[in-house]
Amino acid sequence: MRISINPADARPIYVQIMDEVRRALVVGALRPEDPLPSVRQLASDLRLNPNTVAQAYRELEREGVVYVRRGQGTFVGERGAAGAERQRLARAVAERALLDAHRHGLSAEDLVEAVRTLAAGQAQPSTADA
């Protein structure tokens, strides 16, 4: 699982971590019972405050995506299966697109229509994901 954070992103960093974990679940990089990196490890890798990583893990636990095994770390739960997170991730992506559309003076209909047209005219873009 490779997590990347963008400081310029409008989402707070802990939300970005949560979305990255969801992304890893949806693309199959993470599966139920897989371990997440420890808070210390991920904080160190991303040069983040460990409290920010812990907050993201706590929120994911509250949503039932991951669970904590005492003394062993944080693991993906059954609810973290790709299907379950797919919808949530799609909502998050849609929300960002809607905000961006509004910023550009476009309505939700304008956006949906443009997405339909694009999707019809284009093969799925290939996203080779590590």
Place this chain on the structure above:
Amino acid sequence: MLPTSLGEGPFAVATQGLTKRYAREPALNGVDLQIPEGAVYVLAGPNGAGKSTLIRSLLGLARPDAGRATVLGLDPRTSGPEVRARTGYVPEGAGGAYGWMRVGRLLQHHAAYYATWDRDYAGRLSRALDVRPERRVGALSKGQVRRLQLVLALAHRPSLLLLDEPTDGLDPAARDEALGLLSEHLADTGGSVLISTHLPHEVDGLADHLGVLRGGRLVAQAPRERLERMLRVYRAEGPDGWVGPEDLSGVIDRRAGVGRELRWTVWGEEGEVVARIAASGGAVRDVARLPFEDSVLALLRAKEAS
């Protein structure tokens, strides 16, 4: 208007009315610094704002003319050595002392001084930051001195780090390594950190509190989450000649955007600000939180009167 108090604590560091004058010029002017226990507090401000004087006062290395400080429960004026023994300090600049000593000897010297010095950890830090024991301290470059100072500050696992421009002089790779070591230190100790910097973007990922020092005054201090909730940029457009709401409070900056668009930087509740702009006839197009560095810039530019 801007927040300057963090409430009740507990605080690793708290000062009240700290004031320091050099000749007649006030270097610090009534500073009430509050660093909660476990916080990573970024103290931002331009060069000459008083950051180094403030840090030196916390260590008992500068004597304030008025006000008081409590650091780890101690008064640095009377208990300077105890404060320094429990604190990891990266001083400003390269420092001239111990130039004749080999780096390894200086590390041993510190190991004897700090009861909690961790020899293995010091070794790991030295390797990670490429600090070579056989070099003479006086022959080190500015960046090498900085890396050595980081090893000296971290290796006794202090519960408080006072880092004065810790990334100054570091090349990008060393800076990145140092930030990773700081993350690990935080995860291992849960300790408190004060980082002074004039380049806040470098410590963006670590900061959970921000204080802005300008001309010796702490013009704002707040937890990061409060900063991100309250300090926002609003873009709105209105009819010809529209100037927006006349008495919008908390405005830090107002400028014309493209065409009929206006752009405000405001400290306030988003719902209220949006309602005020809408009530004056504008359509709010975008509300965005500021990147950390831009928040610092905005607070530095906030009017003196506010």
